[in-house]
Amino acid sequence: DEFGNSSTYTYDEELGCGTEVFDDGAISTWCEDGSGTWIDPEGNVETWTAPVITIDEATGCTTEEYDTGEIWTWCEDGTTTFTDIDGNTDSWTPPQEEIREDGAIVLTYDDGTVEIINPDGSLRLTWPDGTWFEEEFMEDGSLVQRYSDGSTYVEFADGTSKYTDPYGQTSRTISIGEGDSLGWVTQYDDGSTYTEYENGRASYTDPSGFSVEIIVDPETGVRTETSSDGTVIREAPDGSFSVIYPDGTRDSGVYNPDGDLVMTYADGSSSIVREDGSETFTDPYGITTIVTYDEEGRRTEISSDGWTSTTSPDGSSIRVTYPDGYVENTVISSDGSYVTTGSDGSSIRYDAETQQTTFADPSGSIEVLRVDQDGNEVLTNSNGETIEFNPLANTSSFIDAEGNKQISERTENGGYRITLEDGTVLELDPSGKPLNSDTAITETDSTLSIDWEADSISGNAVGNVEWDKETNTLSSWTVQDNTFRKLDIDDDGSLTMEVDGETFKYDPATGVTGVNDIFYELGETIINTSGAGSATISEDGMTFTVDYDGVSATAVAGATGVTVEIDGEIYEFSY
Known part of the structure; x- marks a missing residue:
């Protein structure tokens, strides 16, 4: 085959069996009576006998x-x-057929789907939910496909094609080369191009000149992806891989003698995936997550910082519990659509057919995320803002409700250029560090240090932030107010902050302790201050209660406004 693998096939006419021997030692045998044998490279044997066949002449x-x-x-x-083998039964019933006077054939399936095939070869499919698809051959030899979401696909007689997505954005594809060099070039509205060849080679170039090239070695099957910023990704057929970043750091994955895939990453995290599917993952901060499967195939994840999740054997339902007790339940449909509901009333709904995701927070605010024909992710929200992200170029643009724009683009060397509404242009290097600025970023194997000088309301501010990678400690100092801050990240995921001698601690499972104590109880957030006051926030975040020096006040957020009660007096505030 194209990867260099070979096999030898022989047929025994007397037995009526064919045998194929692969170069890795595996042997497959199939016989005309339906029996067969499979021997894998390790010598494990699987056999099956010919089926018992019965014919019911009465039912046919x-x-x-x-x-x-x-x-x-x-x-x-x-x-x-x-x-x-588990006794589950699946059946298919042929559609009812009707031939109309005009010669069209109407097929009605038992699920309500209707297919109409016209004498000229055109057809229309209508599904039970009302969505439809049409296909028609034009006189010039082109093929036109139309969809109920408004998108169209046209394949012309010369082999070129044009796609228009539901939002009116178009792309055109033409074929290039022939034989082993046959390929297709797609040109998008934004000026980017994507080229794909029959042999697996591919390349992408965005309008800024940033590019990605993909090559597959025909002998080894190794896939190599090289970006113009210097990133190189290699993937082997056995699952091993490596990623080399422009700064020389790398991710890698190799198999150990036990057959476990051992992965290490540039950020210091690591993972071991075993043959039985179990996994141990350690993140850069030392938090460990253990993944196991029970006899029924149920997947369980337990993290040392208090997170847990359970996934059903068929993957259709997932339950996640946060360290503070918040719970998310996700139900996944067979077509890939899913609904996630949170214990605070929030929800996420994804439609696999339209690739659109709708987010709703507890207060009712909505965000909608879709993918356009160029592969860009477009997010719109209730405030009228639009954010567009290009995952291939790793760039984004932002438009607020008043039409003000902020646009980022990739430079040819892998850096970024950000243009603000007032025309100001910011230049960043491939790592995101600003160019030609008063900010100095220095990184060693053990520390990352940032020194800056910037204008502030009260004058010129000079400061420093330093991260100690070995101890996971972040410290900062500003000359303006002569304030020193230190942040420690513990192995259990808790954070300890010291600000000029005062200490605050955040534990994912219990809350915050310090000048003000914040903790969780039965889903509620309770805040006890150092003075005579306390506050409580309900589990859904919609009710806020304050008690201070004998005075009690409660605020409840509703659909149209907020209701506030202070010592029996009620006040209404509309949004």
Whole structure:
């Protein structure tokens, strides 16, 4: 094959069996009576016998029963039934057929789907939910496909094609080369291009000149992706990989003698994936997550910082519990759509057909995320703002409700150029560090230090931030107010902050302690201050209660405004 793998095939006419021997030692045998044998490279043998076949002349159905417990039934009217080893049955019934006076054939399926095939070869499919698809051949030889979401695809007689997405954005594709060099070039509205070849080679170039090239070695099957900023990604057929970044740091994954995939990353994290599917992951801060599977196939993740999650064997439901007790439940449909609901009333809904995601927070604010035909991610929200992200170029643009824009683009060397609404242009290097600025960033194997000088309301401010990678300690100092801050990240995920002698601690499971104590109880957030006051926030975040020196006040957020009660007096504030 294209990766250099080879096999030898022989056929025994007397036995009626064919045998294929692969170069890795595996052997496959299939016989005309339905029996067979499979021997993997390690010598493990799997055999199956010929099925028992029965024919029911009265019903016109033929049944094949296998020694695995599987049963197939075919009937003369086209009905097919399959029963798996667990006794689950799936059947298919042929559609009802009607021939109209104009010669069109109408097929009605048992789920309500209707297919109309016209004499000229055009067709229309309508699904039970009302969505539809049309296909038509034009006189000039082009093929036109239309969808109910407003998108169209046209394939012209010369082999070129044009796609228009539901939002009116277009792309054109033409074929280039021939034989082993056959490929296709797609030009998008924004000026970017994507080229893909039959042999697996591909390349992408965005309007700024930033590019990515993909090559597949025909002998080894190794896939190499090289970006113009110097990033190189290699992936082997066995699952091993490496990523080399422009600064020389790398991610890698290799198999150890036990067959475990051992991965290390540039950020200091690591992971071990075992043959039984279990996994141990350690993040850059030392927090460890252990993944296991029970006998039924249920997946459980337990993290040392208090996070837990459980996934059903079929992957259709996921339950995640946060360290503070907040719970998320996700239900996934067979088409890939899903709904996530939070214990605070928030939700996320993803439609696989339209690739649109809708986010709703507890207060009712909505955000909608979609993917356009160029592969850009476009986010709009209730405030009228629009954010567009290009994942290939790693660039974004922002438009606020008044139409003000902030646009970023990739430079050819992998850096970034950001243009603000007033025309100001900011230049960043590939790592995100600003060019030609008063900010100095210095990094060693053990520390990352940032020194800056900037204008402030009260005058010129000079400061320093330093991260100690070995101890996971972040410290800062500003000359303006002569304030020193120190932040420690513990192995259990808790944070300890020291500000000029005062200490505050945040624990993901219990809350914050310090001058003000914040903790969680039965889903509520309770704040006790150093003075005579306290406050409580409900689990859904909609009710806020304050008690101070004998005075009690409660605020409840509703659909149209906030209701405030202070010592029995009620006040209404509309949004």
